[in-house]
Amino acid sequence: MSRNNILESIRSQSINEKELYEAYKIFFGTLVSDSRLRILNLLRSGKKNVSEIYEAIGKEQTSTSHDLARLRQCGFVKVDVKGKFRYYSLNEKTIEPIMILIDKHMAGNCIHILHKQKMKGHAHEH
Secondary structure, three states: OOHHHHHHHHHHOOOOHHHHHHHHHHHHHHOOOHHHHHHHHHHOOOOEEHHHHHHHHOOOHHHHHHHHHHHHHOOOEEEEEEOOEEEEEEOOOOHHHHHHHHHHHHHHHOHHHHHHHHHHHHHHHO
């Protein structure tokens, strides 16, 4: 969908351009958190309950629950309730393909920045 199609779509929903950029900030702001990124990458391997998630990422259950709520609210993850357990999974239709594209983009455009920073760090150590 091109930018113009997005703008046309939001106008039909009575959302102005300023609100569109607020929605972008919500989306990208969700990805700024290290723990939320860890959760998303963890869920790429399949469904997990809260206990499995907070143990795997090394965070407290409360902060993990807050992160999961934000991810669910923004549609990044889905939740299935089975008995007293909630199982979280990656949104396969939208977020999984985005994560694959992000990986490809980072490999070609961002990883080299880390290598340069690492090399600078080693140069300062000597």
